[in-house]
Amino acid sequence: MQGYPQQAIDYFVEIAIGAQFGQTLTIHKWTQDVLIQVIGQATGEDKDVLDRVATELSGLVQAQGIRIDFVGSSPTTKLYFASPARFARIEPHYVPPNTAFFWSQWDATSIYASTILIASEGITQHKRDHHIVAMLAKNLGLMKKSSAEPTSIFFNGENESTELAGIDRLVVQMLYNPAIENGMTADDVRAVLPVDSSAGQEFLRGTAGQSPGAPFYCPQCGTMLKRTDQYCYVCGAPVEGTA
Numbered sequence: 287m288q289g290y291p292q293q294a295i296d297y298f299v300e301i302a303i304g305a306q307f308g309q310t311l312t313i314h315k316w317t318q319d320v321l322i323q324v325i326g327q328a329t330g331e332d333k334d335v336l337d338r339v340a341t342e343l344s345g346l347v348q349a350q351g352i353r354i355d356f357v358g359s360s361p362t363t364k365l366y367f368a369s370p371a372r373f374a375r376i377e378p379h380y381v382p383p384n385t386a387f388f389w390s391q392w393d394a395t396s397i398y399a400s401t402i403l404i405a406s407e408g409i410t411q412h413k414r415d416h417h418i419v420a421m422l423a424k425n426l427g428l429m430k431k432s433s434a435e436p437t438s439i440f441f442n443g444e445n446e447s448t449e450l451a452g453i454d455r456l457v458v459q460m461l462y463n464p465a466i467e468n469g470m471t472a473d474d475v476r477a478v479l480p481v482d483s484s485a486g487q488e489f490l491r492g493t494a495g496q497s498p499g500a501p502f503y504c505p506q507c508g509t510m511l512k513r514t515d516q517y518c519y520v521c522g523a524p525v526e527g528t529a
Contacts, residue, residue, distance in 0.1 A: 289482025290460060297432065298457045298479075299472045301440050305390075305429040307381055313470040315427035315461055316347075317396040318362065320354045326367035331411055335418045335448070336365075343422060346455055347462040354422075362399055363425060367406040377401045385409050386417035388425055396468050400425055415448040423454060427461055 290298075304311050324336065336356070344354045366376055373380040379389045385405040390397050402421045404414060420439045431442035437451040450458075460466065465478045 289480040290456070292481050294453060294456050294460065295476065295479050295481065297434055297438075297453060298460050299475055300432045300434065301428050301430045301457065302461055303430075303472045303475070306431060307379070307389075311471065313427065313461070313466060313468055313475065314390065314392045314397050314429070315350075315466070315468060316352055316362075317350065317468070318398070319352050320363055320425070321357045321361045322355070322363045322365050323357055323359065323361035324365050324367070326406055328367050329411065329414075332367065332414060332418065335415050336422070339419050339422045339450075342450065342455075343426065343458060346458040347426065349459070349464060350462040352462075363402060364400075365402040365404070365421075367404050369407050370403075370405050373403045377403055385413070386421055388421050390425065390427075390429070392468070394469065397427060412448065413446060416446045419448055419450065423450065423458065426458060428457060 302313060305314075322336075322340070324333075328336070340354045340356070347354065368376060370383070370385055373384075373387060374382070377387065377389050380387050380403065385408065387403045388400060390400040392398060402425060404417045404421060406414075409417075416439075423439055428440060431440055432438070433442045435441060435451065435453050436443065436445065437447065437453070438445070439447055439450055439454050460479065463479075466475065470478075
């Protein structure tokens with residue numbers, strides 16, 4: 287079993303156990319493909335960010351054998367670009383005055399459906415880019431905010447990052463480690479995730495404010511990486527970000 291830094295395990299437990307809205311104290315994640323239907327008027331930049339983030343997240347959840355993709359029908363996730371005035375009509379659980387919101391549905395097995403709302407007016411394109419990154423990441427099952435990591439997309443404060451921070455990429459990978467199962471409590475998670483202070487440092491060195499540039503691929507296993515990575519997070523092979 288791969289080990290993780292204590293910092294990452296603590297952060298994972300904080301944002302992955304429970305939900306920002308609603309009552310739950312266990313892990314919830316997808317065990318089927320996340321098929322996203324985009325509804326409403328998405329700008330060209332919206333589409334570019336959606337494609338980039340979905341591709342990046344797909345690489346992080348691949349150990350679970352699922353994919354993140356866009357579809358025109360039969361979605362498991364409906365993503366709306368709409369006026370906030372319509373949010374409550376689209377999703378009755380919407381909590382104002384948020385300009386982005388998501389609501390997931392799950393059973394004893396896994397998350398099986400979700401709705402994402404992103405404001406199409408009243409906010410800047412940069413803010414909308416931030417919402418896209420945050421909502422796609424949270425939709426995977428990382429449903430809470432935290433004040434522990436200011437560069438994180440899950441930060442509970444002033445943060446309009448449009449990139450996943452290193453710690454974000456690591457906790458997504460942790461959630462989709464096959465050892466982490468739906469229904470686990472915080473104690474269960476800590477029991478199955480061994481601490482290894484030397485592991486995951488290539489993630490923790492990353493920051494949300496650094497531009498990753500174009501992706502490149504691990505020469506050993508082919509996993510898509512960022513140019514700031516020094517090691518492949520799947521097979522551990524050393525890589526050079528200028529490759």
